[in-house]
Amino acid sequence: MLLALLAVVPLILDRVHLTETNRVERIQTAYAEVVTVAHRARDAQIETIEAARALMQVVARAYVATAASSSDCASFLWGFVSDAPWVTSLSVVGPDGRISCSTRRQVIGLDLSDRDYVNDVQRTRHYVLSDYLLERSYEKSTVLMAFPIVRPGVAEVDVLLAPIDLHWLARLGQGVESRAGMAAYLIDGKGTVLAGVQSRERLVGRHFGDHPLVKTVQAQPDGTATLEGFDGVRRIYGYTSLPGTDARIVVGFAEREVVGKIDRDSGIAYLHVAFFGLLTVMAAWMVGEHLIVEPIRALARTATRIGQGDLKVRTDPGSWAPEFAPLASALADMADRLATRERELRSVNEHLEELASIDALSGLANRRSFDARLAAEWHQAAEAGHTVGLLMVDVDHFKLFNDSYGHVQGDACLRQIGRVLTAVADGPSDFAARWGGEEFVLLLPGAGLDRAVAIAERLRLAVMALRIRNEGAPCGTITVSVGVTAHVPAADSRPQRLIEAADTALYAAKRRGRNTTVIDRDIPLAEAG
Template sequence: MLLALLAVVPLVVDRVHLTERTRVERVQTAYAEVVGLARRARDAQVETLDATRALLQVVARAYTAAAAPASDCTAFLRGFISDAPWISSLSVVGADGRIACSTRRPAVGLDLSDRDYIRDVQRTREYVLSDYLLERSYEKSTVLMAFPIIRPDSPETAVLLAPIDLHWLARIGEGVESRPGTAAYLIDAKGTVLAGLQNHERLVGKRYGGHPLVAAVQTEPNGSATLAGFDGVRRIFGFAQLPGTDVRIVVGFEEREVLGRIERDAWIAYLHVAFFAALTMMAAWLVGEHLIVEPIRALARTATRIGQGDLEVRAEPESWAPEFAPLATALADMAGRLAARERELRAANRHLEELASIDPLSGLANRRSFDARLASEWQRAAALRHGIGLLMIDVDHFKLFNDGYGHVEGDACLRQIGQVLAAVADGPSEFAARWGGEEFVLLLPGADAARARETAERLRLAVMALRIRHDGAPAGFITVSIGAARLEPAPGARPDEVVEAADAALYAAKRRGRNTVVVDEPAPLARAG
């Protein structure tokens, strides 16, 4: 998964970088779009003014040539504006500054001699464009174009006057008005809205002199800015100055709407990246789980079971990657070697246990093994509520024999007596051992006093039958003295008690002259329960 992550990260980073770059490009595109709309609106108005001037030039020449009387003037003028919907009316202003005829009847007779644009035309005999005028009653703004009417035979100058309707600004660009959050304004230097709309609200005549938007668009002829509009909604604005005026055309798209679309596209791109990354990681996990993790777990389980002593367990690498086969083989070899070593250790331990429990001279069990066997048989006798017998055997005058014949002969004598004792022991329950020095013991589980005496006598006679020469003994050969005891275990009793009883019987046999058997059989101890 880490390797897959290392492979995916560069792709994710590249995708994120591409998405962020696309985000920036789309924001820049939005800026470019609003600036382009503002410039198109400016160009459209310039084209309108140029077309109006050309039209007025034609009308002025036709009027001069026709010399139409006042009664036919209105009809004459109305024929020219039918194909120019942006011109609301046409009027002829006489040399005295009064409107002589007009397509708008209420205007006939009005005195416009005090208007600057009328004076300028009469003075310069050139066309003049007035400042933007606001007609509050119609909720629209206009600009007046005045064109001179010059007669060759007269020094006086009449004026052809055409108000140009700016209400078309509400339809800047195709589909702009239907776009959510769009705002479009025509703003003069004082912050008066000459034409425009925002969220389908008409703003003609409203003044926003101290508004940040007015200050921002007045700093340069053309440009863009992002700030709150007149309704407090943040927009991406583009603006352009009308040539020869301080008027700005401003177009804005709602920032949230623009960025919302960009954010949605970015989130979709991020979701694609996340899905691809998750799919890659999942595939890496599944492949890694099957090809790497599961074999490692299986090898770990195998190693654990080998460590716990199960040396027969083996890993099964049928569907594993080839790289794991040597590990499985190595574990199998290790388990096989450990099994062989364990068998060797068990054999060595058994041999050591035998060496630790057997007296090397006599071949019988040693004192340690006897103590363990006595404790075990004592508990068993207590559980079964039967007696336990014990013979304590001592070689008579052995010190004299050892001193007279040497230690080699003494050791040979003890080995022969051990062999006799092993032969006398009848069945697996009877246990013979060397007690120490020239003393031996024979444990008789379940034996009564009669059986203990009979076994002791048989043993004494078997030793005599060896006829081991001993000149220092009264009989002239080796004999043994035997003390026998029988006890029934009682609560609180100790195994040492039967040993003490047999030892006491042995000393009694020695006091009686040796080569004899004495049975110590005290009164039975109280039984448990």
């Protein structure tokens, strides 16, 4: 029995070591998880702000081109708000600092001339992001984005104003509420809770400036801490700062939920050690090998494969001692949660990528997506010596159409023309996009000038065949003007050259009476100037 005991002691010590190591690792995992959740919320906020900035740029340009002359400015703005759920409203602040147009009628006429973000935009003509504010009418936090509306030849600047809804934090709150003892907060630099939940208790608007948690998270941009929360519950907290602000995102797991489970598992593990020690004295090698060593090795292999990214791996504890079943179940649960989070993150990224590359009105690619595609095709054509063709299309007298039939019909007209543009783009690499306002572009990689002109004429005739009535136009229907160009990129040239050539041809088409196709090389020098 002494020899058997000597044989099992190393196994007992190894099990004790694994249990204590597991305890430390699980505590560290809890710290890492709260930091990961906080960083995920921060990244979602950054992506939301970037998407909102791109939308504001489109709205500002469209407002200058069309909405500024329309009597129904609110309807124009509503057309953009409905496609952007993170933007709660859109307002236009005039040069005098008063709101002249808004999707929220109750704020029209409100004087914002004393707001720093309005004055900064009017002075610098660049977009400005305000500090986080508590919007009491909605009982939630928000951040205001102000974007300049610059009209050619006009010194005064209007300001496009939009409150950005923190929907990403609401989704974080829903995940937090589903886990017992967890809490999540968005805290500004003064200690006011802008958004947050703890144990299903709403804290928006409450001030905790002197609370130890607030002082700790404001001491540095990122970190972890274990201390009592606003409700007196001791938690493991991870926090991170939001870029450009003094606000902090704070996420906490209840310490008793983390440490208590570890202590229970450790107690069970020590009982297992004693049981297997006695059993090994009676039948040292057989019992030790079958019920201790092999299960530990299998669990270690499973944990290693999960750490390497194989989230489908599972262990079968059917022939093991029942004490190992909780560990196998815990590993399987951890793998399932990691797989679920990976799918959720992939879905969110795909959705954000789609929003960033598609024009919401026409369904075509937006200008950002077009610029990226043009740069890639230009580079490939320069290496291969191929031609790149480009059509720049403008809807003739579209402002008169909007004035006569309204923006709803104007949007429908643009969607029809977008479908026609897609239909005539018959090449495998042809790429149609909305350039802005009533202008579209069609990129024709590998197309020579003859093919580009043929496609342009097909497009022009197809638009005429729609017979969209426009009483303000000379011919009585909607037509388009098309600028055509095709270039073989030089090694040191830029794709902007292609855009400038097509744009020059387009404006020549307008000067020649519209409803025509003009090639950039056919423009006389005097007319091009």
